[in-house]
Amino acid sequence: xxxxxxxxxxxxxxxxxxxxxxxxxxxTDPRVLDKIIDAAEITEDDFVLEIGPGLGTMTRALCEHAxxxxxxxxxxxxADILERELVPLYDNLEILVGDILKQDIREIAESRxxxxxxxxxxxxxYYITTPILMELLESRVPLHSITVMVQKEVADRMMAEPxxxxxxxxxxxxxxxxxxxxxxxxxxxxxTPRPKVASAVIRLKRREEPPVETQDEHLMFKLIRAAFAxxxxxxxxxxxxxxxxxxxxxxxxxxxxxVGLEPAVRGEKLDITTYARLADALSxxxxxx
Ligand code: SAM
Numbered sequence: 001x002x003x004x005x006x007x008x009x010x011x012x013x014x015x016x017x018x019x020x021x022x023x024x025x026x027x028t029d030p031r032v033l034d035k036i037i038d039a040a041e042i043t044e045d046d047f048v049l050e051i052g053p054g055l056g057t058m059t060r061a062l063c064e065h066a067x068x069x070x071x072x073x074x075x076x077x078x079a080d081i082l083e084r085e086l087v088p089l090y091d092n093l094e095i096l097v098g099d100i101l102k103q104d105i106r107e108i109a110e111s112r113x114x115x116x117x118x119x120x121x122x123x124x125x126y127y128i129t130t131p132i133l134m135e136l137l138e139s140r141v142p143l144h145s146i147t148v149m150v151q152k153e154v155a156d157r158m159m160a161e162p163x164x165x166x167x168x169x170x171x172x173x174x175x176x177x178x179x180x181x182x183x184x185x186x187x188x189x190x191x192t193p194r195p196k197v198a199s200a201v202i203r204l205k206r207r208e209e210p211p212v213e214t215q216d217e218h219l220m221f222k223l224i225r226a227a228f229a230x231x232x233x234x235x236x237x238x239x240x241x242x243x244x245x246x247x248x249x250x251x252x253x254x255x256x257x258x259v260g261l262e263p264a265v266r267g268e269k270l271d272i273t274t275y276a277r278l279a280d281a282l283s284x285x286x287x288x289x
Contacts (some may be wrong), residue, residue: 003060004030010055013194015082016155018193022075023125027057027149030189032201039203040121040147040181047113051100051122051132054078056086062121063090070112072096072103100132105185106141117144117206124148126195130170135236137177147203148185154180155200160270169228172272173221176211178204212276227267227275235267248280255281 001009007026010016017253018024027033036058042048042065053059053071055078062069069092073079079097087093094112096103109118120136120143129150136146150158153166158174159182160167174180180213186199214220226242227235240249247255256263259277270278 002030003033003057004028006060007055007057010085010131012082016055016081019075023052023127024054024075025191025193026054027123027125027190027193028192029255032184032186032190033058033061035184036121036147036201037065039181039201040119040145042119042121045116046119046144047109048117049105049108049113049118049120051084051097051120051137052125054123056082056122058123059086059093060090066092068092068094068112070094070096070108072098072100074099088223101128101135105136106139107141109141112128113142115142115204117142120146120148121146122146122148124150126151126154129154134170134173134205137174137206143206145203145205146178146236147201149186149199149201150278152185152198152200153170153221155157156201158202158204163269167268169221171223172224174204176207176272178206180204210262212273214279216279216283220275224267224278226276227270231266231268233266234263235261235265235270236263238267 018026042169043063044067048062048066048068048069049064050059050071053073059069059071073082073095076097081093082095087095133146136143157166157168157171158180160171181203183201183203186201188194188198222244225237225247227238230238234251236249239245239247239252253263255278258281259274
């Protein structure tokens with residue numbers, strides 16, 4: 001039986017009804033499954049963290065390729081099915097029942113992964129895409145790569161060049177920490193039930209060094225968030241009005257000129273190097289944290 005056939009069989013036998021509140025859309029296309037596994041470049045030395053295994057479609061393929069797999073599933077009923085049906089088949093699989101956002105991923109990497117840089121693979125529930133990706137990228141967990149199914153629109157944003165219409169704070173953040181690669185576009189008919197929107201598989205390979213240096217990374221991301229939260233405003237107004245920051249207008253204006261920008265520039269046009277320089281120019285001044 002293929003992983004997809006096995007998934008349909010489990011749906012029938014356990015009379016599984018997808019739970020909307022957990023973003024459950026089960027993968028049913030074998031070609032997409034192959035693309036995810038190929039993009040993730042899993043080897044037998046790897047420790048893989050799978051987020052939201054569902055009925056174990058990808059889990060089976062991951063267990064065939066990886067050294068160890070830890071799958072974190074929030075839905076108690078699905079985790080129970082996995083414990084009964086998959087754990088006896090694979091001695092390199094562990095199921096953890098819980099919310100991934102409440103797990104200590106650093107501790108997981110140390111205890112289960114024994115310090116190996118982890119590979120995260122997931123067909124992500126769309127409601128937690130941004131928090132989980134940012135948590136993984138920003139925290140200093142040993143991370144090799146993240147290969148995930150996300151909404152197509154989110155994948156496009158993660159890949160967007162500075163100044164492009166769909167470039168947002170997440171584009172700059174993702175590209176600062178990782179090199180994104182679009183592995184596949186995935187239409188709604190590759191899942192059951194069908195989601196309303198198109199999806200895409202994206203791989204984020206963690207950079208060893210960030211593409212630009214700044215004295216205050218924390219401030220740089222506050223500036224980026226402020227600029228994109230009010231992207232129709234000038235950079236000067238967006239930063240001066242931000243509730244996250246406490247710079248007076250003169251200070252901001254001075255810093256904008258110091259890095260060689262026009263006074264009326266809008267933040268959505270700028271690249272990460274410019275934000276790094278702006279953060280350095282402003283870090284000399286008082287900042288409210
Ligand atoms: N991996 C399966 C597949 O490809 O068919 C299921 C993917 S489904 C889009 C998302 C899965 O994530 C579901 O099994 C859901 O119960 C689980 N999930 C949702 N929120 C979660 C959370 N906060 N932590 C862990 N798992 C979660």
